[in-house]
Amino acid sequence: MVQGAVNWNTGMTQKWLQEYVDDWVSFYRKHTAEGEVASYIPALKEANQDHLGISIIGMHGMKIRSGDVDVRFTIQSISKVLSFIVACMQRGVSYMLDKVDVEPTGEAFNSIMHLEMKPLKKPFNPLVNAGAITVSSMLDGETSKDKLDPLLSLLEEIIGHRPPINLEVYESERESSMRNRAIGYYLLETGFLDSDIEVTLDTYFKQCSIEVTIDDLARIGLILANDGKDPDSDQEIIPRQVARLAKALMLTCGMYDASGKFAAYVGIPAKSGVSGGIIAVSPPRVRNEPLPFMDGCGMAVYGPALDSKGNSTAGIRLLRHIATQWDLSIF
Ligand code: DON
Structure with missing residues (x-):
């Protein structure tokens, strides 16, 4: 897919990436039908089962947003x-x-x-x-x-x-x-x-019950990807040791009893919530070919239809697809 020395971290490729992500969101939306909106907390039942959205924020201001990006939901x-x-x-x-x-x-x-x-x-x-x-x-x-x-x-x-x-x-x-x-x-x-x-x-x-959007979560993911520093101001918001510990916990425990599979098939730290959000952190990676968001990015999906483990059905599939296409795995 990538020809020559494309700099994936510049705005040059933003339009191209946006089109891909739009296609992937449309494709994976059908998987929302396989899950169920959480009902053990009655107010969560009001969510729209068909919703699916993603926000990705990179180190140099590059931002890709697609699907139901403006829904407010509780962070859980x-x-x-x-x-x-x-x-x-x-x-x-x-x-x-x-x-x-x-x-x-x-x-x-x-x-x-x-x-x-x-x-x-x-x-x-x-x-x-x-x-x-x-x-x-x-x-x-x-x-x-x-x-x-x-x-x-x-x-x-x-x-x-x-x-x-x-x-x-x-x-x-x-x-x-x-x-x-x-x-x-x-x-x-x-x-x-x-x-x-x-x-x-x-x-x-x-x-x-704190209310957020996927843009908010992606921004938190970005700070974690950058070991606790805000890449725009270079200010430390979270101490490096704490940010690293948080990422290790997300990788090993963040998706509950599906954490092993998520690490194996997606390969990045993530944390889900029962309202349908997932925050994911892609740290900077070194590869022999240029790839999207090589300096790291924060990602967040929202898809309130959940699988039996309490994780977003379509959200997990979408993240898995992106991680495979962009070679995001940290392993
Ligand atoms: O305590 C609970 O059960 C909820 N407030 C949070 C659980 C949750 O988000 C689990 N996520 N998949």
Whole structure:
């Protein structure tokens, strides 16, 4: 497909890439019919099953957007990456890793069973509900508002505005939260909560209800691809060590019990959410031929129809196709 020394990182090829991505979005949209919109949080049922959109932001301002790009949706589990980053920035990495492990579970995101499987009973990783609830309890502050303030400020620094919390989704999640409450009480018993359980759960429900677009998520992905620095200003927004740890966790645990397959077939760090978003990070890569976004990029898809693991059916296929076409795998 690529002839000669095309510089894929300049605007020269933007039109060309845009046409390809438009075609791929049209092609993969049919896979939305294979999934189902999440219903265990009642407010999420209102999503349009047919939606599919992608945003890709590169290091030099190159941006490709296609499909349903303007839909606002709640960030859900993708917030777990951000709360872990903020907690590491506040408490330090070694403190956090004493409280939550970095091992994939191979179980569903809301599994309780795995909490009992290790002698220490420490949550397996910060990207499953159990680990994320522990992390929310470790954010600085006495109230959920205080705890979320630094997370919202970090988001503001990255995306340029303070994102709202969707109150309808927050209330719906709070009212249907039996399993997360069970996980919370289990963590309380085993000593893995640093704050009051109600404050912790409220923080967790609110962080999951932050409203974003795929452009916002792609921009967060870009910062992670650049090891925590904003490529435009060269300012460090996330410490390099924390950004790298977050990416390692995304690669090994970000797609839950489909993380192995995602690493094998797509090969880049990613994190999904039950509202249908996936954030993916393509770090800079070295190849013998010029390829799109070689300096790295942030990517995000939205497709609320989910597979049985809670990941966007069409979104995963679209990312897999792009990763194959553009040779994105880090391996
Ligand atoms: O706690 C929950 O169940 C949701 N707020 C988040 C779960 C989620 O996004 C899992 N993602 N695939």
